[in-house]
Structures are given as C-alpha cells and as structure tokens.
Amino acid sequence: MTFPHLLSELRVADTVLPNRMVMGAMHTRLETLDRPHERLAAFYATRAAGEIGLILTGGYSPTPEGVMDKDAPVLNSVDQLPEHRLVTSEVHKAGGRIVLQILHAGRYAKVPTCVAPSLGKARINVFPPRDLSTREVWELVESYAHTAYLAEEAGYEGVEIMGSEGYLINEFTAAITNHRDDEFGGSFDKRLRFPLEIIKAVRARVDSGFMVIYRISAIDLMDGGMTGPEIAEFARRVEAAGADLINIGVGWHESGVPTMAAAVPRGAWISAVRNVKDAVSIPVMASNRINMPETAEEIIASGAADLVSMARPLLADPDFARKTRLGLSTEINTCIACNQACLDRIFTDRTATCLVNPRAGREIEFKAGKAAEAKRIAVVGGGPAGMAFAVNAAERGHHVTLFEAASQLGGQLNMAKAVPGKSEFNEMLRYFRVMLEKNWVKIQLGKKATVDDLGGGKFDEVVIATGVLPRTPDIHGINHAKVLSYIDVLTGRATVGNTVAIIGAGGIGFDVAEFLLGDHDEGLKPSSFFKAWGVDATNATPGGLLPAAEHAPIRTVHMFQRKTETLGKNLGKSTGWILKARLRKAKVTMTAGASYSAIDDHGLHYSVDGESHVLQVDNVILCAGQVSNRELYAELDQAGVKFHVIGGADVASELDALRAIDQATRLAVSI
Structure with missing residues (x-):
C-alpha cells in the first residue's frame, strides 16, 4: 500500500512539515531520572531521526500548582532555557521539528496545592482543589503567554495549549466542573472565555510564524460535557482567536469509557474528529488508537483530518515515519495499546518505556551498532x-x-x-x-x-x-474430566460448558473470563464498542453519552482466588478497570478468600470463612499461575x-x- 496523503507536506504557520505524522504529547517522567535533559534530548532526537513530521513534548505546566505530579516539569523562568535548548538543538540536528505542550493539570494535579475553576475533587485524585479567584484566572492567562514566550526563546517551533482530557482548561469549558458566576463561568460563552483569552494572549506574545496549536476535547464522555454542535462552535472560536492548528483530544481521564486502550477499535473517534474538521478552515489533527500507517492514510484520505497524532506508536517504533516512507510498514514495531510499560508506569509514579521496545526512554543506556565479534x-x-x-x-x-x-x-x-x-x-x-x-x-x-x-x-x-x-494446584479431583487448563480454553482445544468456575484471578483468569463471555467483535467494530459502552456516535448528547447496552453473556462465569484481597487488584492501572467493568456488566461473580477441597461430578467444593459450599458447574478452569x-x-x-x-x-x-x-x-x- 502507498501513502500519498500521509507522506505529503503541510505548512503550519511558518513551519513546513514533511509528512502528516506527528508524535503526540506524552508524559514520560524522564525528567525525574539522572541526566534528565540528556535523556529527553536523546528520546526526542531519536524520533526526529526516524522522520516523524512533528514532535509534541510532554506537558510543561505554566505554574507550580498545575503539575501532573510533584516531580512533573514547569517552564516559567529564563533560567530553564539552557536545558530546553539542549533538547531543541538535538532535535534540529536530527532534522526534526518540536513543539512544547503547555499543560495545567487543574484538579488532576497530584499536589496538595491543586486548583480548579470550582470546588469538587476529581475521583482520580486524592487532593481536593482550591477554586481560583477571578484575579488568579487572569494571572494564569498571563502565565500561559509567558511560557509560550520562553518556548519560542528555547528554539521550539510552537506550543500546544492542552485544552482536553479533563485538565484545567477542559474543566472551565464543561458545566459539570465550572460552577462560577464571574466572567469565566455560567453561560456557554463565559465558560469558553478562559481558553480563548489564553490563545489570544499567546498569539500576541509570540512571533506570527510561531505555531499555536490548541488541543480540543472533541467528545468529553462525561455527563454534563459539551455536545457536538457546541464543540464545533468552540472550534470556530479557537480558530478566530489565533490558533494555527487544532489537535483532537478524546474523553476525560476519569471518564467511564475507554478511549485508547486496546479494547478501543482503531480509528474509533473519527466522527468526533470530523465534526471539528467540518467547522474550521485551519488544519485538524486526529488522535487516539491510530497505530499503523494504513489507518492513518485512510483517515486523511477521507477528509476527516489533515494530520494524525500518535504518541505510544512512537514509543514502540521511533522509525515509524521512515519505514512508512520506504514502504516498510510490515517492519513497524506496532504499538499494541497494552499500556503496561507506558501509562501504567506513569500512573504509578515510574518512568515510561514500551513493552515491545524496551529502548524507549532509555536511549542513552543501550549500545548501538554491531557486536565486536559475530557469534x-x-x-x-x-x-x-x-x-x-x-x-x-x-x-x-x-x-x-x-x-x-x-x-x-x-x-x-x-x-x-x-x-x-x-x-x-x-x-x-x-x-x-x-x-x-x-x-x-x-x-x-x-x-x-x-x-x-x-x-x-x-x-x-x-x-x-x-x-x-501452567501450575497445577493440589486439589482432590484435579484430574476430573470437568477440569481444563487456560491453555485448553484459549487454544480452542476443549469444548467449554455453559457454567464455569475459574480458579485464579490474576491477569490470565480475567482474560479467560472475558474470552468465555463472548462479544469478541467489541474491540474491532466501533459500532459494537459504542453500543457496549454507551457512546453517542452522533455526539448530540451532553458529553456524547447514552445508556450502555445490556450485555448478554453466553456463559455463567464464577471467579475464585485464595487471596482475601479484591479480585483484580493488581491488574494494570489504565486497563484493569475496563476488564472489571465488562465482567461486572456480564454478572460474573467474584469470590475472594476461597479454599478448595475437591472437584467431582457435583462441581467445585470450596469454603470461605469456614463455611463450605458446592458450586455446580460444567467445567473448572485452572488459571492458578505458572x-x-x-x-x-x-x-x-x-x-x-x-x-x-x-x-x-x-x-x-x-x-x-x-x-x-x-x-x-x-x-x-x-x-
């Protein structure tokens, strides 16, 4: 397959992009390690050498209380320019272009000094925010403009103003989190004032050829969020305020709908992207679950977007763009959207890397080139x-x-x-x-x-x-005909009955449960995914939400574990909740603290807190470790x-x- 749209040039402000592929912003926490600026420079320069058209950095807060966590970076002083110039110079030497993202985390900031438009703690943060005064809001507008000025001085080609995913600006635009009664809250127009004032202030502070990108929430996936028509109108005002390009964000981090895990179909959010694209004349960038050039080419060729943003895929393969240009797409080390080494690590205060590419974020640690002796x-x-x-x-x-x-x-x-x-x-x-x-x-x-x-x-x-x-637990009757291993099930070697008990509730146990419940098309077809998770494909409802469809499982599944802790406690931070939500909807029972005494014709004999039970099942499936x-x-x-x-x-x-x-x-x- 050829990629004529994906590989075509595009001018944004005074910058000519050689292709339509962008490395999206991603928090890496590399700044928390030794030699942080050297690591960041090597990380981004490696992607630039791989011919990605544009790089967006991870988020830098304009003020200390806006950081994502206590170790996250701030850019607010000229004293910080040398470290940023190291990054931009290395990217430019490698032939790349780089934009700094300005991100104020708002009530998501995991610091006790976090702030928000209004009172109200996010369910994903232990710290309740303080509400901003009107004066402080205007001061924040100035802080954004100052950070943009510093970015230009540091040699970046532009800035991206992060206005989506439930961070501070998004909290101003949504009625669910904005209960203010001053000029920054209340009506639709007033809720939009904060981001529009930021764009205008940034535009006035930087050179006319300096890129100003705005990341908009194209679908909030939150009760009380914007509707599609409101988002389209907002996009028009973003353009009028001076933005050169609009990047698409999807959902909030506390939304009950997955937005970028492997459970989400590729390119699922294109209708939300197109709603913005149809509203403006400046370029629009699609994002979320775009991990192969074929998907990216299809999106741009359809007219839904002008560029595609890919963050995790550039962790997986920094040469993504070069391989695309050379017709080597089968050699791309594809992001599998597992989140295990990137988002799950970030959400647990560790540095990001990649399951399929351990070099990601560790570029200075790995030897390059041939071995001294071929063995x-x-x-x-x-x-x-x-x-x-x-x-x-x-x-x-x-x-x-x-x-x-x-x-x-x-x-x-x-x-x-x-x-x-x-x-x-x-x-x-x-x-x-x-x-x-x-x-x-x-x-x-x-x-x-x-x-x-x-x-x-x-x-x-x-x-x-x-x-x-597979580990075989010591249970009387473990060789009974009812007993199957997870290998028997997942390889299709065994026929599984209508009622099953799963012994073991680690990742394998949850995978087997999901496998047995059916709905295997949900992660492949957007229509099935939207129906299962209650997404309004037309984005006509507030937040783009509808009641989720009832799940009709093809089996009755019971899960057991010996540990007394909650089942699924150690699943991935960013994906485990998806698995658990699906199994709850399918009415899977989960029993902790179980002791197993026997398996026989009557079923599984077990006890909890000293009380004995017999569960009649067709099969007992062993997922008890390895x-x-x-x-x-x-x-x-x-x-x-x-x-x-x-x-x-x-x-x-x-x-x-x-x-x-x-x-x-x-x-x-x-x-």
Whole structure:
C-alpha cells in the first residue's frame, strides 16, 4: 500500500512539515531520572531521526500548582532555557521539528496545592482543589503567554495549549466542573472565555510564524460535557482567536469509557474528529488508537483530518515515519495499546518505556551498532523472549538459530491474541516474523532442542527461553474430566460448558473470563464498542453519552482466588478497570478468600470463612499461575554447556511479556 496523503507536506504557520505524522504529547517522567535533559534530548532526537513530521513534548505546566505530579516539569523562568535548548538543538540536528505542550493539570494535579475553576475533587485524585479567584484566572492567562514566550526563546517551533482530557482548561469549558458566576463561568460563552483569552494572549506574545496549536476535547464522555454542535462552535472560536492548528483530544481521564486502550477499535473517534474538521478552515489533527500507517492514510484520505497524532506508536517504533516512507510498514514495531510499560508506569509514579521496545526512554543506556565479534547463538523457545532476543542479536551481526518445539512461533502470545481486546498481539507476532526473516535467523519449528543439538561446540552462546507451564494446584479431583487448563480454553482445544468456575484471578483468569463471555467483535467494530459502552456516535448528547447496552453473556462465569484481597487488584492501572467493568456488566461473580477441597461430578467444593459450599458447574478452569519450564537445565549443566536463561523460563510471573522482552533485549546487546 502507498501513502500519498500521509507522506505529503503541510505548512503550519511558518513551519513546513514533511509528512502528516506527528508524535503526540506524552508524559514520560524522564525528567525525574539522572541526566534528565540528556535523556529527553536523546528520546526526542531519536524520533526526529526516524522522520516523524512533528514532535509534541510532554506537558510543561505554566505554574507550580498545575503539575501532573510533584516531580512533573514547569517552564516559567529564563533560567530553564539552557536545558530546553539542549533538547531543541538535538532535535534540529536530527532534522526534526518540536513543539512544547503547555499543560495545567487543574484538579488532576497530584499536589496538595491543586486548583480548579470550582470546588469538587476529581475521583482520580486524592487532593481536593482550591477554586481560583477571578484575579488568579487572569494571572494564569498571563502565565500561559509567558511560557509560550520562553518556548519560542528555547528554539521550539510552537506550543500546544492542552485544552482536553479533563485538565484545567477542559474543566472551565464543561458545566459539570465550572460552577462560577464571574466572567469565566455560567453561560456557554463565559465558560469558553478562559481558553480563548489564553490563545489570544499567546498569539500576541509570540512571533506570527510561531505555531499555536490548541488541543480540543472533541467528545468529553462525561455527563454534563459539551455536545457536538457546541464543540464545533468552540472550534470556530479557537480558530478566530489565533490558533494555527487544532489537535483532537478524546474523553476525560476519569471518564467511564475507554478511549485508547486496546479494547478501543482503531480509528474509533473519527466522527468526533470530523465534526471539528467540518467547522474550521485551519488544519485538524486526529488522535487516539491510530497505530499503523494504513489507518492513518485512510483517515486523511477521507477528509476527516489533515494530520494524525500518535504518541505510544512512537514509543514502540521511533522509525515509524521512515519505514512508512520506504514502504516498510510490515517492519513497524506496532504499538499494541497494552499500556503496561507506558501509562501504567506513569500512573504509578515510574518512568515510561514500551513493552515491545524496551529502548524507549532509555536511549542513552543501550549500545548501538554491531557486536565486536559475530557469534553462533542458539535460542531455545520462540515465545516473546526468544523472538526478541533472536531479532536483537541478529541485528547486531550474530548468527542465530531459533529452536521452537511447537509448529508455530509465538508461545503464549498465540493465546493472548484470542482474548477480546487483545487482537493487536497479532501485530507483535507479524513484526517478529518479518524481522526474524529479514535478519536471516535460522528457525527450526517443531524441533524440541536437545543437549546434542546445543552442545559439542556447535554454538558460542546458548539462550534458554522455554517459557512457562501452567501450575497445577493440589486439589482432590484435579484430574476430573470437568477440569481444563487456560491453555485448553484459549487454544480452542476443549469444548467449554455453559457454567464455569475459574480458579485464579490474576491477569490470565480475567482474560479467560472475558474470552468465555463472548462479544469478541467489541474491540474491532466501533459500532459494537459504542453500543457496549454507551457512546453517542452522533455526539448530540451532553458529553456524547447514552445508556450502555445490556450485555448478554453466553456463559455463567464464577471467579475464585485464595487471596482475601479484591479480585483484580493488581491488574494494570489504565486497563484493569475496563476488564472489571465488562465482567461486572456480564454478572460474573467474584469470590475472594476461597479454599478448595475437591472437584467431582457435583462441581467445585470450596469454603470461605469456614463455611463450605458446592458450586455446580460444567467445567473448572485452572488459571492458578505458572512454573518455569526448566527441562533442559540439568542436562545442559551436566554436559558442561553454559547458557543464559530469560523470560518465563527465568521467572514465572503471570504472562509477563514486558519483563521478558526487556530482559531479552538487554542480553542481546550485551553479547
């Protein structure tokens, strides 16, 4: 496929963009590490070298009380210019263009001094905000303009004013959070005054060729939010106030509708984007769940937008744009929207990286280029750890042979991709297959490697990546015909009855429950997704919300765990709530603190708080953890063959592809 629209130039203010692909703003927390400015410069310069048309930085607050968390950055002093000039100069050396995002978090700021248009704590923040006085609002307008001035002095091509996702400006525009009775609250016109005054003040403070981008909430997904017609009118006023480009934001962080997890179909929000595009004459940028050039080209070709913003996809592959230009889209290391290494880490006060690309955010830590000596390396196991090691080692010039006992590569990824909302794992498998072939990795499928295959000096290095095996709990009747493993279920090897009990409520248990409930199209079709989550596709209702459709599950599912804590407590911060919400709607029962005594013809025998129960079920499905597959260890040791162990073969903790790929990549660059 060719990408004529995606690869065409576009002028915004005085800046000519070489293509329509933009790296969207993303909080990384790199500024909290050692050598922060060097890390940020390397991070953005790597994406610039990958030919992305424009880079938007993570958010910088104009004032200390507007930071996302206590360690988040502020730009409000000329003393800070040298560190920013390091970033802009490195991006420019790499041939890129970069815009600074100005973000005041409002009542989302995780600091005790947080402020908002009106009183009222956000449900995602422990700190209640103080309401701003009228004088303070006008002072904030000046603070935005001052930060924009500093950005221009630092060498940025423009600023993006963050006005969506429920941050401060969005809190002013929505009636649900703005209860003011001064010139900044009350009527529709007054609620819009704050952002419009900011745009005008910024425009007046900077050069006419300096880009002023405004990120608008195209659909609030909050009760009491704006309607589509109101958003269109707001967009027209944003243009009139002096913005050069409008970027699209979707939903608020506290919305009960997912907006960018893998459960959201690709390009799901295009109708909301088009509503803004049809209202203005300046360029409009689409965002959220655009992770491949084919989707991006389709959006621009349709006329719904002029550019596409992709944040996480540029974590996954900094060369996204270059590969698109060269016709190498099958070589793109695609963002699978898992959020495990990016958003989940940010929301738990850690730095962002990427599950499929551990180098992201750690550019200064990884060696580049070929190895000093090309070695013969055997890899045993073709799951995520084995494939990641093989690709990275082969790229460094090593001669790699990959042994996989099964008839196909992928290991437990082949089960993960079957779970509703996880079809993006297919893209990870495609990437590895393509890159293994490109780098001449010799693959032996259906071959269970032996000591004879690996020893005798045939290889200089041996890497064991044999993964995990399901753990079988010690329960009387565990071999009963009713009992199935999660592998039996997710591979389709077993027929599952209408009523089931799931033993184990970690990530695998929740995935199996969702798999068994049906509705596998929800994450693939926008219409199914909108119906399930109560989204008004026409955006005619306040906030774009409707009552969600009732879910009619195809099975009755009961989940159990031994721990007394709430089921799903350790699921991903940004995605776990989605899984739990779906299962609640499907009336899945969840029992904590269970002790299992037997499985027999009558069903599952268990007790809670000393009280015994028998649950009649057709099947009992084991999701009770894993153990490392270490069959070869003793034999290799006895034969004197030295080896490395990575992935689940090293540590069997859930199906942790994040740790497995990181460990594999680090080993590959060390050999």
